[in-house]
Amino acid sequence: MGLSKLSEECKNCPFVSRCKHKRMEALAYMTETQVLANAADPSFENLAAPLLRETMTIMVNGTPTKVYKDEIEKQIYSQLYSGLGLKLGS
Incomplete structure (x- = not known):
């Protein structure tokens, strides 16, 4: 999961409300232990499939x-x- 905001260039643009090509800037990445644990573990569903x-x-x-x-x-x-x-x- 990440945290982002509208870029300074887009904030200063007069067409910011109508533009469909807005640029975002990444501020930080939030790590959750449960999300990381699920991503790191192999899928147990695939391991149990033959059983x-x-x-x-x-x-x-x-x-x-x-x-x-x-x-x-x-x-x-x-x-x-x-x-x-x-x-x-x-």
Whole structure:
């Protein structure tokens, strides 16, 4: 976050109220500990994304196996639409 003001050149200009190209001067930067902490930390949402994927248990050669549901859907759609010449999920 920063603190700024209208430049001296613009303050003295007779068209200051109608001008759309005003110049601002930076006075200071305000640092808040919470803002800096959020900017410095990596996004925990991205780190947890693989854990949030929905799983399901299917039988493969008589053995229960956990798989990701979106991977199964991708395989099903690719087999369903393979005859149409579409490149789904590739």
